[in-house]
Amino acid sequence: METNPKKTGTSGGEVLDGSDIMELVENKEVFSHFVDHKFEELDRDRDGQLSVNELQPAVADIGAALGLPVQGSSPDSDHIYSEVLNEFTHGKQEKVSKVEFKEVLSDILLGMAAGLKRDPIVILRIDGEDLLEYINGPTFEAEMVAAHSLIESAAGTLQDCIIKAFELLTVEQGMPPSSDPWVVSNIVEPALQSCAGPDWNKPVSQETFLVEFKKVAEHVAQLLREQHVIVAHSENTFDGSGIKRLLSNKFELDKTLNVAIETLPKDRTGKISKEYLRVALDAVAPSAGLPPLGAVEQMDKIVLDVFNLTNADDAKLLKEDEFKKILTEILGSIMLQLEGSPISVYSNSVVHEPLAAASTLLQVQPTT
Numbered sequence: 001m002e003t004n005p006k007k008t009g010t011s012g013g014e015v016l017d018g019s020d021i022m023e024l025v026e027n028k029e030v031f032s033h034f035v036d037h038k039f040e041e042l043d044r045d046r047d048g049q050l051s052v053n054e055l056q057p058a059v060a061d062i063g064a065a066l067g068l069p070v071q072g073s074s075p076d077s078d079h080i081y082s083e084v085l086n087e088f089t090h091g092k093q094e095k096v097s098k099v100e101f102k103e104v105l106s107d108i109l110l111g112m113a114a115g116l117k118r119d120p121i122v123i124l125r126i127d128g129e130d131l132l133e134y135i136n137g138p139t140f141e142a143e144m145v146a147a148h149s150l151i152e153s154a155a156g157t158l159q160d161c162i163i164k165a166f167e168l169l170t171v172e173q174g175m176p177p178s179s180d181p182w183v184v185s186n187i188v189e190p191a192l193q194s195c196a197g198p199d200w201n202k203p204v205s206q207e208t209f210l211v212e213f214k215k216v217a218e219h220v221a222q223l224l225r226e227q228h229v230i231v232a233h234s235e236n237t238f239d240g241s242g243i244k245r246l247l248s249n250k251f252e253l254d255k256t257l258n259v260a261i262e263t264l265p266k267d268r269t270g271k272i273s274k275e276y277l278r279v280a281l282d283a284v285a286p287s288a289g290l291p292p293l294g295a296v297e298q299m300d301k302i303v304l305d306v307f308n309l310t311n312a313d314d315a316k317l318l319k320e321d322e323f324k325k326i327l328t329e330i331l332g333s334i335m336l337q338l339e340g341s342p343i344s345v346y347s348n349s350v351v352h353e354p355l356a357a358a359s360t361l362l363q364v365q366p367t368t
């Protein structure tokens with residue numbers, strides 16, 4: 001995950017924010033038709049019910065729509081696949097009627113739509129044009145000089161410098177993530193090979209670096225023009241609103257805090273050491289709309305500042321109530337910091353098939 005303080009230039013992208021899914025499910029007539037069609041397609045033996053085997057294609061589609069790798073490729077995602085299947089079968093190996101299928105599908109789709117609304121995904125098509133524009137634009141030289149002095153300290157060869165410079169470019173400059181194995185073998189490596197010269201394996205001057213990097217970048221742009229790369233760009237902003245919601249709901253807050261301290265070590269009188277505040281905060285994080293500790297550098301910095309301000313690291317023993325009170329104060333301080341300057345986090349990943357096409361589940365069939 002990378003962090004980015006600036007607004008990203010993704011205005012040209014196609015936004016998947018869940019509103020299409022929401023519209024589909026909320027339009028009774030269209031959704032009924034969609035379910036009828038899906039059901040008929042899945043019910044291969046035409047007995048009016050879906051067996052576990054007949055449900056498999058729907059489960060695979062839901063996985064693809066959720067952005068999961070194909071079934072069988074990792075235990076973590078396979079677990080989600082079996083959860084999805086359990087949703088339909090209620091954990092039993094029984095057949096599913098159309099009514100049940102419709103209910104569960106509607107729940108799953110609405111859940112997906114809500115997830116996308118919180119954290120929209122923008123689909124970008126990288127075709128080399130933005131990269132070409134960037135390398136011929138006004139900021140290129142200054143930025144590459146800065147990049148070079150950053151990279152140079154590692155004292156690499158020209159080739160190393162060029163590879164590292166590509167890692168510094170993002171979709172904003174028209175470059176797909178250069179660490180993606182597909183991008184490496186289909187775009188970056190071929191461009192490097194066709195541009196290799198006599199200075200390739202030694203350290204070079206800034207001037208030579210600029211000239212050579214530009215040549216390779218032009219070649220990369222050319223390759224991108226021949227084969228477009230689709231990148232899913234997701235952005236998440238932490239602005240304190242999740243904490244605000246939690247703090248304003250006394251019942252929910254109590255419940256969350258109790259769960260968070262339940263498993264913490266206590267002394268004989270039931271007191272908890274302040275050194276466990278961090279662990280407790282991490283346990284509260286999902287309910288407060290915060291990322292886990294260690295996931296977002298800027299967020300960790302805020303947490304550190306708040307802990308310093310509240311002397312939260314002095315390992316004193318506190319009664320449960322005092323411990324919860326301090327934890328609540330810490331949440332409040334983090335909220336104020338985030339309200340003052342929200343943190344945006346984005347991640348880019350290469351999609352080898354366009355998302356919508358990967359999932360036939362979300363394609364509404366035309367009425368025939």
Ligand SMILES: [Ca+2]
Pocket residue numbers: 043044045046047048049050051054
């Ligand atoms: Ca059947």
